[in-house]
Structure formats: structure tokens, C-alpha cells
Amino acid sequence: MTSLPKGPGKFALLRMMFDLSKTLADLAREYGDPFTLPSAFGPMVIAVAPEGNKEIFTADPDTFTASAADSFGRVIRTSVLVTSGAEHKRQRKLLMPPFHGQRMRSYGNLMKVRAREWAARLAPGNPFAMIYTTQAITLDVIIEAVFGVDQSERVQLFRTEILALLEAFSPFIFLKPLQHEFGGLGPWARFQRGFRKLGEHVYALAAERRANLNGREDILSLLLSAKDDEGKGLSDQEILDQLLTLVFAGHETTAVMLAWAFYLLHKNKETLEKLHAEIDPVAEDADPESIAKLPYLEAVVNETLRLYPPVHVIHRKLARPFTLLGHALPVGTIVAAGAFATHRVESIYPEPERFSPERFLNKSYSPFEFLPFGGGARRCIGAAFAIYEMKLVLFSILKLYRFQLLETEEVRFAHRLGTVGPKGGIRMMLEK
Numbered sequence: 001m002t003s004l005p006k007g008p009g010k011f012a013l014l015r016m017m018f019d020l021s022k023t024l025a026d027l028a029r030e031y032g033d034p035f036t037l038p039s040a041f042g043p044m045v046i047a048v049a050p051e052g053n054k055e056i057f058t059a060d061p062d063t064f065t066a067s068a069a070d071s072f073g074r075v076i077r078t079s080v081l082v083t084s085g086a087e088h089k090r091q092r093k094l095l096m097p098p099f100h101g102q103r104m105r106s107y108g109n110l111m112k113v114r115a116r117e118w119a120a121r122l123a124p125g126n127p128f129a130m131i132y133t134t135q136a137i138t139l140d141v142i143i144e145a146v147f148g149v150d151q152s153e154r155v156q157l158f159r160t161e162i163l164a165l166l167e168a169f170s171p172f173i174f175l176k177p178l179q180h181e182f183g184g185l186g187p188w189a190r191f192q193r194g195f196r197k198l199g200e201h202v203y204a205l206a207a208e209r210r211a212n213l214n215g216r217e218d219i220l221s222l223l224l225s226a227k228d229d230e231g232k233g234l235s236d237q238e239i240l241d242q243l244l245t246l247v248f249a250g251h252e253t254t255a256v257m258l259a260w261a262f263y264l265l266h267k268n269k270e271t272l273e274k275l276h277a278e279i280d281p282v283a284e285d286a287d288p289e290s291i292a293k294l295p296y297l298e299a300v301v302n303e304t305l306r307l308y309p310p311v312h313v314i315h316r317k318l319a320r321p322f323t324l325l326g327h328a329l330p331v332g333t334i335v336a337a338g339a340f341a342t343h344r345v346e347s348i349y350p351e352p353e354r355f356s357p358e359r360f361l362n363k364s365y366s367p368f369e370f371l372p373f374g375g376g377a378r379r380c381i382g383a384a385f386a387i388y389e390m391k392l393v394l395f396s397i398l399k400l401y402r403f404q405l406l407e408t409e410e411v412r413f414a415h416r417l418g419t420v421g422p423k424g425g426i427r428m429m430l431e432k
């Protein structure tokens, strides 16, 4: 016998699409653990306590398919985000090396330089939304890391096309009946045009690179030369889909987290002072490696990821029947580890709404208690890269500038492209 756990009706979905003031933590308190939330792609059963997250992350990966295939499947058809099973495993193996160890650390100076450059464009006394600055930094970093384009006009070209594609992005492109070009009109046609244009630039660059791959360390070049165990590489279509996945997954999330970090630090002045006490004695040109080892900076980054994970639920779709916390669930159900709600379980995180980096200085948390990057066979490929970037950007900007937070009330949530970010983007002002 299968039965879905209790949960709110369809109205909750509609309400959450427009207003996220009722969070998953509130729903968990109301309906128990796990609870069922209606979603545009079918009912989603969400676990909250670490036991449920553990059942999901440690299950045989073939229990699930990628639920993102329902939304992104027609957009980035061959991307690691939407494939499952052996194909997914093969792609991860090819994609992961640039995001770890020495390769990942080689992007440290680029992260510092771009942070300083974009911050230098801010005019003292002029209000601005922090998310635009953090997004500009993370977009430049990911474009340069992924495509290895160093002439600034080339970065500019990719930046323009990527921003145009982001602008053409709308939730309507996920609706199957609207996925037609309708003689070039409508959101799907507009999105496809942007996608094709960007594709032409990527293919042109790939052709140039193929002609001379020697000594190149950018991700495009690494992917062009990567081979799996059977000697098979990635096709051009796969390379395009993977690169665009990395660009979008890799800049938006980090930009959102950085904006939240600036918000939390300036709302909690004593924390900002503690961070300054750690970073002020460190030279501005200190090597990225030693900056990344600063313990309070690391705790600030972790505590921001705990309070405001940009992906509130880590979901998969059942390819086989599965029992979650005693509930037998049928094939096709979406199951999710409820990162946002788990991060607010009081027995794990006392005073959960309080921003307190200290909790990460004195204690470590299991991967089922602290899961901003998901877990199991689909855990975020860019986690180490993102943490490194958050640390270096915070260090580089806070070292040189002082800001005033212009938000007078608690900042609410807003749905963004695949993430949940701060409504209004965190309004701040550079001090004179």
C-alpha cells in the first residue's frame, strides 16, 4: 500500500510561487516529517530531519532519475543536470576534475582581481543592489574559468550573450504547450534564439581550441580532451550543454550567497567586526590559499549557506518504489531532502534563525544535517569552487571598503533562475 504523507493543498504552491514568507520550516512544523508539497511537476515528499535526508542520499542512485529533467530537459538535453544512471556517472567523471585540488585553486587570483575590479566601480554615497555586483563578479569568473577567454572583448561577448539568454529566460519556457517557436514569437522562440547564438560562439571557440589544446587549463579545453574509461569523449552538443550548465549553475548560486553574506554581516555588526579582526592583519595580496584557511571567514560562509541555502529542496524523481521514513512511495513521486528546513531544526542548530558563525567553529555537522550542496550521487560538482570564491570575494571587498546596509526590514525571498534569493537584491551604499 502506498500513501503520500500529509501536506498543504494546491493553494500552498500558488502562494509559495508569489510569496515565500511561509517557508518549508513552517510547513514542516505544521504537517510533520516528511510532508507532501504540491509542485508543478507532481507531488513532492520532503524530508526534514537528518534521518530522512540520509535515506535519500545513501539510497542506490538508480532508485532515482533527475527531476530537473522535467523542467530543464528540453533546454539542456544532454547536461549532467538532467541525465541519470550510467550516463550521469560518466559525465560527472569527466566534469569533476577542474573543480578540485590544484586546478580549482588556480582560479584564486582571478576571483580576487575580479572582486576588486567590480567593487571599484561602486560610487560612494550611491545606493545599489549588492546582487548586481556579486553577479557581475561570479559571471566574469565562471566565463573566464570555463571558456579560458582572456582577451576582454571575448569575455564581453560571452557576457552579453549569456545575459541576453538569462533575460530571455522565463518560467513559461518550462510549459510543454508553449515549447514551440510559433513563427519566431513567444518566450520559447526567444530563448531558443539566444541559445543558438551562444552555441555558435561556443562552437567557434571549441574549433579554435581543438586546433591547439597544448598546455591549456580552461574547462572547455579540459572537456575537449577528456575521455572516459572506454576512450569516449563528449560530443559538441554535450560540451555546449555542460558548459552552459556550469555557467548558469556556477554563477547564480554563488552570487546569491554572496549577497546574503553581505546582508547578514552588516545586519550583525559584531560579526562583521570579528571578521575584520581576522582579515585586517592579513595583507591584501596574501595568497588565496592562506586566505581560504582563515577560520572565521570559513565559519561566516558556512553559516550563510546554512541560513539561506539558494536551493531550498534537493529533489529527485523515483524510478523505483521507495520507502522514506516508513512511507511507501510510488514510482514517479518526487522526493526531496529539505535543506532549508533541516538547517532550522532546533536540536541541531539552537536558536536557528540567529546568524552565529561560531556554531561552525566549535562543531562539525554531518552531510545529512548540513546540505547546502545536496548529497549522494548528485552532490554539487562546484561546491569547493563556490566556497573558495565566496571566501576570496568577501575578503577582497571587505578588506578595502566599508558599506552601509539600506535594508531596514527583514529581507524576504524571491524566486530567481533555479534558486531562491533575496528580494530586491540587498540594497547597500558604499561609505564615503
Ligand code: HEM
Residues within 6 Å of the ligand: 080, 081, 082, 092, 142, 245, 246, 247, 249, 250, 251, 253, 254, 257, 309, 310, 311, 314, 315, 372, 373, 374, 375, 376, 377, 378, 379, 380, 381, 382, 383, 385, 386, 387
Ligand atoms: C554557493 C554556491 C552553490 C550552491 C549552494 C550549489 C548548490 C547545488 C545543489 C543543491 C545542487 C543539487 C545537488 C543534489 O541534487 O544533490 C547542485 C548541483 C550542481 N551544481 Fe551547484 N551550487 C553552487 C555552486 C556551483 C558552482 C560554482 C558550480 C560549477 C561551476 C556548480 C555546478 C553544479 C552542477 C553541474 C550540478 C549538477 C550535479 C548533478 O546533477 O550531478 N554549482 N548545486
